[in-house]
Amino acid sequence: MRLSVIGCGYLGAVHAAAMASIGHEVVGVDVDEQKVSSLSRGEAPFFEPGLQDILSEGIASGRLTFTTDISAATGAAVHFIGVGTPQQADGYAADLTYVHAAVGALLPHLRPGDVVAGKSTVPVGTAAELAERVEPTGATLVWNPEFLREGWAVKDTVDPDRLVVGVPAGRAGADAAQVLREVFHPAVAKGTPFLVTDYATAELVKVSANAFLATKISFINAMAEIAEATGADVTQLADAIGHDERIGRKFLGAGIGFGGGCLPKDIRAFSARAEELGRGESVGFLREVDAINLRRRERAAQLVVEALGGEPHGRKVAVLGAAFKPHSDDVRDSPALDVAVRLHGLGADVVVTDPQALENARRVHPHLAYAESLDDALRDAEAVLVVTEWDEYRRELTPEHAASLARGRAVIDARNCLDQEKWRAAGWTYTGMGRP
Incomplete structure (x- = not known):
């Protein structure tokens, strides 16, 4: 099948390459000439395990092309919209500028029977608005939210745990859902759940899933705050409650919380949309979820200061990690960099290292010092702070x-990922998050 993908950032580039890898003919369209040039050469513009291989294979096979010319989308049976929806500069709501621009640019090139499939994370109600613009062309709008985990995005696209498609009522919606089944045939054939819903439900599936995950992370971090006040060990607590199959152990890792380009902005946009709908109280708890998450970053910085005897000024601190999570070079709203910036502001001599994210970190925070190698970061450090669990x-x-x-023997494990007994046995003062 011939497909187009409008927007070739993190979501769009992965989706385009993944669709080509399962046999479709795909054209990716983006306004960024540099990004298109890089992708056209088969070079991934960001780090994502497995992407480079399928990108190179797609380009070499001729099934995958990239361009800045939106007219290249003409003739595709399905047009995926994968542009960003960042947080608005002056509030918590999502900025839909790029979504509306992408659909507007695509309209002249749509034919009757085409399917426009939105994948961007949008506030509930957006699909219905966009459908009013798409339907006069004879095409059908569906909403097909993505559930990608950075570091696992290729697998999550090719072999998802579920597929959700929001469609309009009637024959057009049923036909469009069938087209999406054909697009995702390998996954559908192996029994992957394929859920057909209305627009609003499909939009809510994505944001409610992210809200739930954020809540679970902040819950265990709230328990870490109680553990620190009582001498309990939050990792043992998480193990104990995680054995309850109704709770589960995943996403119960206490530390400095979540970051990245999805969870923080999505829960804030969800709260903003709920307020617009007159149901702000329904998700009022998300404000505390966000507050807990930010408090853990402050706590990590505080633990480093305490490890340095309350005198951080001029003391070298090796910060291990810049990406918001391992297997990624994404530093958007990174807790790791947030803590590094806080320590720098307190006068510490902060040196950051990361296996993949240094270039992006330098671009965002050029005032910090960086080390290409782990050894260089550790050399003469008086405290070691682990903030990304590579x-x-x-x-x-x-x-x-x-x-x-290192010069000092203080290690602050802000992800609770080190073997504390080994580090203590080797003479280090080990401090975890929510651990005695």
């Missing part, structure tokens, strides 16, 4: 090796 830190870095380079 395998290079949690499994491969030994306390003995760190001790051979």
